[in-house]
Amino acid sequence: MAYEFRLPDIGEGLHEAEVLTWFKNIGDPVKENENLVEVQTDKAVVEISSPVAGTIHSFGAEVGDVVKVGEILFTVLENTNTAAITENKTIIQQESTQETSFRHQAIQQDSRQTQINLLPKQRVIAAPSVRKLARDLGIDITEVTPTGKAGKVTEEDVRSFSAPANKEVAAAIMPVAPKVVSAVQPQQVTIDELAEEIREPIRGLRKRIYENMTLSESKAVHCSGMDEVVVTRLVDLRKQLQPHAEKVGVKLTYLPFFVKAAVKALKRHPIFNASVDDERMEICYKKHIHIGVATATEAGLIVPVIRHADQKTILEIAEEIQDLSIRARERKLRPHELTGSTFTISNTGGNGGWYATPIINYPEVAILGVHSIKRKPIVQDDQIVIGDVMGMSITFDHRIIDGAPSNAFMTDVHSFIENPELLILEGK
Incomplete structure (x- = not known):
């Protein structure tokens, strides 16, 4: 049976929350009361656990999306017996494989011939601050080799991973600009040669500060x-x-x-x-x-x-x-x-x-x-x-x-x- 978890009011006057991190992937098993997602409310970062055990069927939002109170945050296929669990995960994986195949074919038809890794990412253990650092540096945290206790990715792991690629960017904690390939003569263009600016999404706590300051200035004299x-x-x-x-x-x-x-x-x-x-x-x-x-x-x-x-x-x-x-x-x-x-x-x-x-x-x-x-x-x-x-x-x-x-x-x-x-x- 599918259990739909809707975003509850987890704070005074909460209307919405921004998704910061998913700790699991679609098709993964989840235990009862196991932390599944980290969200940013108006005031704090909150980790939300699954009320039921089972297999993750779907997510209602991606990282960076805003979910309103009452909207579906995630869906879990509840455990009934071992066979059902295996069957559920197989079905989900089959659905995911079919969707991946379809998306990959569509991408191959694109004239840009962009290559995208569509395989689900493994579970990564890391503190929110470390995940943010990885996002700021443009690093896929699943590719970082953990050295912390119990396989935890540390800040040093992220910085070490980023250093060979671009030491100046890593030191400044700036997002890495995408590499561009010329249609006439293929070559890599460095950040200094290409980018006149580097953009970073306003998310998480900074987004809340942005909104609250704007509200105060627009209302009060x-x-x-x-x-x-x-x-x-x-x-x-x-x-x-x-x-x-x-x-x-x-x-x-x-x-x-x-x-x-x-x-x-x-x-x-x-x-x-x-x-x-x-x-x-x-x-x-x-x-x-x-x-x-x-x-x-x-x-x-x-x-x-x-x-x-x-x-x-x-x-x-x-x-x-x-x-x-x-x-x-x-x-x-x-x-x-x-x-x-x-x-x-x-x-x-x-x-x-x-x-x-x-x-x-x-x-x-x-x-x-x-x-x-x-x-x-x-x-x-x-x-x-x-x-x-x-x-x-x-x-x-x-x-x-x-x-x-x-x-x-x-x-x-x-x-x-x-x-x-x-x-x-x-x-x-």
Whole structure:
């Protein structure tokens, strides 16, 4: 019996997912709960397993295709007995052979005489990042000899495979341009001699970022304000607290203090802890405070969420940020950990610039930017001294928030950061 698996709603508000990798081929046996496909949702990479055991009959989409919720993702011929399994696989292979023969004949009739390998590819064990690297380099990962444990293809395997073909392209992690044969005098043309540009499909997480940024810019009216904050006392306080945090295995950065300062300001200015319902023309004030923390990964920018941040101490927030950041870079975050934020903070870090204008995480109404801390001359008690100064910015939806409320919000955040003792005085 054929079992049709339709794409479920595997995250909050999910409408579709992009197919990144198929772990099996048509005609392969699959076990119950065995991972079969990797997809990219709006927020995360998710591996989907087969609910039944049997033989793969068909795929509803190819790598790079987008499947909507409710559409068929794959079909499995369920196991009934050994004979049935063998028969099913034989039938599928026969169908595949007939289709391959037909396609091959059609290709042979093409005037270009293009040669294409139509044989099914073997199962390859490799991490998503390694598969992406292979795609970027234009490499068929099934041709790479694995050296990792249990026959796993590693990043080094892919790079070693690509090096003889084109070392410059491999080093730049760029897709390999196709070789072109002249119709008059057959010869190979190198990339430098032929290509004026190299194109790469916008897929996966980058596609989601592309779509979300476009949505935010097309919906919200962005307006940004900027400020300088003297953070000398914050720098000193963090140094005092670091040894205590290290004893419990927590890396104490500046970000937990910024989260706490934002939380306290959000309580005073609830309009910033809101979202917009454009269809109903309503402002949705949130009862809870869930802080999104923009995090850079190799695949792109994602926003893990610290839920109920107002109910946590600075140390608890630091511990959660540490955990979320590690798992974000390892692509191990669950969908619910990437959704539901009510306000977002963008931290450009010590290597970032002095100011930036971050894009609102729509449908939120504002985003706080905290930037690099530098030693600069400041005026203190009518004296010029050297202090620690940080650039800070706020981008808000000017349709909902005016300049005066924005200034008031920034003033409060500014005050809490300049006087960090106030952040720990009340604990949670």
